[in-house]
Amino acid sequence: MSKTKQYTKEEIATHNKPGDLASFLSLEVLLWIVVDSKVYDLSRFGAMHPGGFAVLLDDEVAGQDATDTFFSLHRHEVLLRPQYARLQIGVVPGETEQIKPRAIGAKSEIPYAEPTWLTPGYHSPYYTDAHRKFQVAFREFVERVVLPDAQAREEDGKRPSQSVFDEMAKLNIIAMRFGPGKHLEGRTLMNGLVKPEEFDCFHELIMAQELGRLNARGYTDGLGGGTAIGLPPIINFAQPALRDRIVEEVFSGQKFVCLAITEAFAGSDVAGLRCTAKKTEDGKHWIVNGTKKWITNGAFADYFTVGCRNEKGMVVLCIERQEGLETKLIKTSYSTAAGTAYITFDNVKVPVENTLGPEDKGLHVILSNFNHERWGMACANISSQRVIVEECFKWANQRKAFGKPLNSQPVIRAKLAQMVARIESAQNWLENVTYQMNNMSYNQQSDKLAGQIAFLKMYSTHTSQETAADAVQVFGGRGITRSGMGKFIEHVLTATEQYHRTVPFDAVLGGAEDVLGDLGVRQALRKMPKDSRL
Missing domain, CATH: 3.10.120.10 (Cytochrome b5-like heme/steroid binding domain)
Structure with missing residues (x-):
């Protein structure tokens, strides 16, 4: 017919x-x-x-x-x-279709569904035409290649498909996720859309926020969350031969890395690690014993960046998957697509050449990694909040209650107002911090931005929980239903991940909110002028 x-x-x-x-x-x-x-x-x-x-x-x-x-x-x-x-x-004759889905890669026309710099008629001091072209191409790639896999893997809990990593590798997306730097030299980025020397922190911000729009929290972590924090210590502190081999394997999408720091006995208290590394008598190897817990990507990682205690304090090692190293999948509140794992090291033998940085500077190696990790989490967190705000605006506009649209209720408009205020303030703070990153050396960032980034992550994760709670109230019963109108609120894209349930993950990973707030204040106090008085 x-x-x-x-x-x-x-x-x-x-x-x-x-x-x-x-x-x-x-x-x-x-x-x-x-x-x-x-x-x-x-x-x-x-x-x-x-x-x-x-x-x-x-x-x-x-x-x-x-x-x-x-x-x-x-x-x-x-x-x-x-x-x-x-x-x-x-x-029906004389009538035309009025409601159409947003085209793949297109921008949303819903108010506040996009950051200001992507909204027609607004301006930004940070983004160039090159950034805008990059955003268009990257969103199209994410929605065409990544989104379908995210929906499927969030449902079955399996790790992201190898085909997605292969497609990312062709465009050097995996390499770009580590920000600007020497690791991009000689590579063709997004089919030549951006030159390696032109790639900056705002390109990286765009990537993080576009992936955050998937709102598939477990899958996004599985897509390289562990590698994003596990590979930088290798890039920055490994011996050249080891570094170059692992970097190429990872950038080609064939191998994966995880950062194994957290233990059942030590989370934010990095100095409390119990996993040990002892040298053999000939001094050529480390023997590692202990456990790690809640390790993102650990279930399928090929390399493990591991923090251990030794006689000098703390050492960080790059350990390849081998006999004596066992991983067990942990089922958490979000999808097992993240590959969150419990890891056991039983007399694992590691060449001393796999030591990352000086043997007595392990804590420095670990701490140097936190700023970028927390910044990236803030990028994605703010972006995922924006998707929820878009959903709430749509629902309040089409849902009728007491014979009128839901948005005619002052209490609903008040919740929308608070949501918008939160995401816009967080986005502007993020862009300011990113601008500083673009204009500071690595050492300057460590000195001046550690506190700022800690505050930013604390603020974004705290507000995301408020947004989640408000969204459930806006959607009512549908906000706690795993399908239908409120599925982006109760769960994200599939019937396995809930925004309201998984949003607290960011408040814990990379440092708990209270710990980060204290870090920011302590950094500020260290810079207090000695002659300051009321």
Whole structure:
């Protein structure tokens, strides 16, 4: 049957009654509805309708234009699913489709769904036309290549597909995720869209925020969250031969790294690590014993950047997966696609050449990594909040309560106002910090930005929990349902990850909020003028 055949509203209105078994067997059409100018035949589907056949026989549904009713219950994507799309039998003459999904890679037109620099008519001192072209290309890649895999892997809990890593490697996306630097020299980035020497911290911010839009928290971590924090110590402190081999294996998408610092006995208290490394008598190897816990990507990592105690204090080692090193998947509140693991080291033998930095400077190696990790988490966290704000604006506009749109209620508008204030303030703070990063050396960043970044991460993760709580209130019962209208609120993209449940992850990973706040204040106090008085 042609999907373009025209049916008048009068003709559609006559198909509004249930039939008996004989009617169904004879394929007599009995129940039609209109949704956004399209005519759907639900006669044979009615008995399978998840909400029951009776819902479809409502006077405002059967034989009627049920557009408003449909979108008060379902997301637009439902109409695109093959099993439902084939129910369309025609169109209403003189009417055109009004509701269309955003095209792949396109910007959202919903207020505050995009940061100011991507909103038409606004300006920014930070971004150039080159940044804007890069954002367009990268969003298109993420939504075309990464998003479908994110949806599937969040549902089955498996690690991200190798095909995605392969596609990322072709464009040198994996290399770019580590920011500007010598590691980009000689590489073709995004098919030549940006030159290695032009790639800066704002390009990296764009990448982090576009991936944050997936709102698939476990999957995003599985896509390289462990490598993003486990490889920098190797890049910065490993001996050249080891560094160059691992970097190429990782950038090609074939191998993965994780940062193994946290233990059951030591989280933010890095100095309390119990995993030990002792040298052999000939001094050629380390023997590592102990455990690590909650290690992102640990379940499928090939290399482990491990913090250990030794006789001089603390040492950091690059350990390859081998006999005596065992990993066990940990099921956390977010998807197992992240590969979160418990790791056991049982007399693991590590060449002394795999030592990262001086033997007595392990704490420096670990701490030097935290700023970038926390900055990246803030980027993604703020971006994922923005997606939730977009969902709330859409829902408040289309949902009717007490005969009026939900956004006519002052209490709802007040919640939206608070959400917008939070994401816009966090975004502007983030961009200011990123500008400083662009204009400071690595040592200057460590001195001047550690406290700023700690505060920024603390603020963004704290506000994201407030946004999650407000969003649930805006969506009501749908905000705690794993499918349908509120699925981005209760869960993210699939039935395995919940925004409201997983958003506290960022408040813990990379340093708990209270610890980071104290860090920022202590850094400020160290810079207090000695002659300052009230």
